[in-house]
Amino acid sequence: MSKTRIEKDSMGELHVPADALYAAQTQRAVNNFPVSGQPLPAPFIRALLLAKRAAATANGALEQIPSDMADAIRKAVDDLIDSDFMQHFPVDVYQTGSGTSSNMNANEVLATLATRIYGNHVGANDHINAGQSSNDIIPSTIHISAAIELEQQLLPALTHLMETTRKKAEQVDQYVKTGRTHLMDAMPVRMSQSLNAWADQIEHNITHLKQLQPSIQSLALGGTAVGTGINAHPDFAAVFAQCLSEHIGITFTPARNFFTHIGSQDIAVAVSGQLKTTAVSIMKIANDLRWMNSGPLAGLGEIELQALQPGSSIMPGKVNPVIPEAATMVAAQVIGNDSTITVAGQSGNFELNVMLPLVAKNLLESIALLTNISHLLADKAIATFTVREDKLNEALSRNPILVTALNPLIGYLKAAEIAKQAYKEGRPIVEVAAENTDLSHEELERLLDPAKLTKGGL
Numbered sequence: 001m002s003k004t005r006i007e008k009d010s011m012g013e014l015h016v017p018a019d020a021l022y023a024a025q026t027q028r029a030v031n032n033f034p035v036s037g038q039p040l041p042a043p044f045i046r047a048l049l050l051a052k053r054a055a056a057t058a059n060g061a062l063e064q065i066p067s068d069m070a071d072a073i074r075k076a077v078d079d080l081i082d083s084d085f086m087q088h089f090p091v092d093v094y095q096t097g098s099g100t101s102s103n104m105n106a107n108e109v110l111a112t113l114a115t116r117i118y119g120n121h122v123g124a125n126d127h128i129n130a131g132q133s134s135n136d137i138i139p140s141t142i143h144i145s146a147a148i149e150l151e152q153q154l155l156p157a158l159t160h161l162m163e164t165t166r167k168k169a170e171q172v173d174q175y176v177k178t179g180r181t182h183l184m185d186a187m188p189v190r191m192s193q194s195l196n197a198w199a200d201q202i203e204h205n206i207t208h209l210k211q212l213q214p215s216i217q218s219l220a221l222g223g224t225a226v227g228t229g230i231n232a233h234p235d236f237a238a239v240f241a242q243c244l245s246e247h248i249g250i251t252f253t254p255a256r257n258f259f260t261h262i263g264s265q266d267i268a269v270a271v272s273g274q275l276k277t278t279a280v281s282i283m284k285i286a287n288d289l290r291w292m293n294s295g296p297l298a299g300l301g302e303i304e305l306q307a308l309q310p311g312s313s314i315m316p317g318k319v320n321p322v323i324p325e326a327a328t329m330v331a332a333q334v335i336g337n338d339s340t341i342t343v344a345g346q347s348g349n350f351e352l353n354v355m356l357p358l359v360a361k362n363l364l365e366s367i368a369l370l371t372n373i374s375h376l377l378a379d380k381a382i383a384t385f386t387v388r389e390d391k392l393n394e395a396l397s398r399n400p401i402l403v404t405a406l407n408p409l410i411g412y413l414k415a416a417e418i419a420k421q422a423y424k425e426g427r428p429i430v431e432v433a434a435e436n437t438d439l440s441h442e443e444l445e446r447l448l449d450p451a452k453l454t455k456g457g458l
Contacts, residue, residue, distance in 0.1 A: 021088050023108040023124065029101035035094035040102055040357060041364040045089050046081060047145035048106050051137060051221070052128060053077040054244035059130045061243075062233045069118055069127060076113035093361045097347070097354030099138035103129070131232040131240075132221065135262050135352050139220040142268055142360045144244070144252065147217045149367045150271075151250055155206060157374035158278070162202040164378035168385075169195035175387050176450045177302055178395045183291075185401050188450040191387065194288070201281040208274050215267045217251060219244075223258025226351040265353045268363055269345040272338045275366045279334035282373065286327035289381055293321050301391045306384040323381040330373040337362040398422075402429045402448045408458055409447075410437055 004015035009024035016027045039045070053074050060070025080088070088109045095101045107124035114122040122128065129137075173192035178185050222237025224230050229237075237254035245252045255261040295301035311320035340362050344355035353359075396402075400419035407415050414436070422432040430444045439447070446452070 021109040021112045022090075022105055023112070025101065025104040025124075026091060026108050029091045029095055029105070033092040033095045033101070035092045038093050038361070039086065039089050039091060040093055040099075040360055041145075041368075042086055043149050043364050043368075044141060044145045044360045045086060045102075045106070047148060048102070048137070048141045049077045049081055049085070049110070050248060051141055051144055051244065052106055052110055054240050054247060055130070055132060055137075055221070056128070057243040057247075058236055058239040059233075061239055062235060064130050064233055064236075065127050069114070069120075069122060072114040072118035072122065073110060073128060075117050076110050080109070080113060093357050095357055097356060098134045098352060099141075099356045099360070100134035102357065103132075103134040103137055131224070131236045133224040135225050136220040136223045136258065138356045138360075139261055139265070139353070142265070142356065142363065143216050143219055144248075145360065146268065146271060146363055146367065147213065147250055147252070148248065149364060149371075150209060150213065150216065153371045154367050154374075155209060157371040158202055158206050158209075161374040161378040161382075162199050162206065164383050165195050165199040165202065168382050169193075169199065172387055175389060175392055176396060176454055177392045178399050185395075185399050187401060187404055188396060188399070188453050190451075190454045191392075193454065195382075198281075198285045198288070201284065202278075205274065205278040205281055208277070209271075212267075212271050212274060214253075216271055218253050218255045218261070218267070220255050220258055220261035222254050223262050227257075227259035227262050229258065259351065263351050263353065264348040265341075265345045265356070265359050268359050269341055272341040272363055272366065275363075275370060276335050276338035278370055279331040279338075279366075282327050282370070282377070283331035286324035286331070286377065286381075289324045289385070290321045290328075293324075293385070296388075300395075301388055302395075303385045303387055305381055308380065321381075323376050327373050327377050327381075330369045334366045334369055337366045396450045397428050398426070399450075400429050402450065402453065403433060405447055405453055406433065406437070406439075409439070 003018040005018045006013050007016045007024040007027065009028070011028070014024055014027055016023060020027075056065070056070045056073035059065045060067045089102070089105055091101045091105050104124065107128040110128045111122050111124040114128070169192040172195065173190060175191040176188050177191055177194070179187050179189040219237075219241060221240055222229055222232055224232050241252045241254050289303070289305065292300055292302040293305045296304065305321050305323070307319045308322055311318040311322075341359055344358045344362075345353070347353055347355040400422040403415045403419045403422070406418075418429065418433050418436050421436070422429045425432070430441065430448055433439065433444050433448070434441045
């Protein structure tokens, strides 16, 4: 039987593992919420610890706690972050909707460590949590963790994907392929035009995410229980934001209205919505790659993706587009996460949203998934595919839609007759057009040159 110790809180005594850094309130949450076995994500816990560090610095500067106690709390945070800290944060995601259990988990762990460093009692509520409520620190931590992961992880990953795609577009600019609308043959396009369209999609997502950064970097902390700021120093919010910004290197600001930031999660919903849009872009790019790679004999076979692993346990030699497939699954999950966050965002009842841990989990998971798949899509699919020029030219030479270029000379109806005949007889459009118009073979070759047609105009 594992050893325990007795801890007390306002509800009485209970047993806690003897070597646990946390105390009674964390243990109650562990006992009460055996739901998923999933703690809140590590980026959230790390951000919560960083918030506690900045709060201690602010409280020390404002003389709400002794300065040497603030030093001890900061050292406790630094030591904890440098360790395998997640073992000390066992509280399930599916807990009290304010995230109070996770807030007290952090308060208790830091109180234990800071007391050892300080050499005197440091209280979980009175000192670590000074000037704070779960109702403002947890919404703030959602914003802080998302802001850090956006700035340091997702935006660089999306930039890498965009730049890799643009570089690949330059490398394949000479290749002309059959365009497709409704999955049916259409006018030709340069392969670079397709890839630059993908890159623009990603660039738009980067732009829109950056536009949301000032909002996600605004914080509820200072509003305490309901938004009034009860029990917090009047300057606490501003000093806290300054301390946090200086330590992390990202500019955080107090919310213009604490009531809004505590009672709603509209900003997180907006960020999630943009993550969903990014996922939609990833899904489109991944599916285009899958179609272009399909075959290699019975499909389009326009490109050949890098072979990364055997594709079948029964069919020897089969290779599948595994990275684009993983990307489509990531996109589906992010879209699902956004639906969950949308529902959670509706749970802002009066002065508090009560699905905060769920918002945190799904928002950070979406950011992490998009970060990881962006690198993989860039490095193991887009950068490494090869072009099958023979397949491109074979399809182009037999594409009856090229006759569209003759519309200004022979009219739509005559062009449609030529296209249908070429398709029915399986002959190049140049041959059929030469037989049915007064245009010479040489002029038709010039007018129907696929590369020329990718430049538009008459």
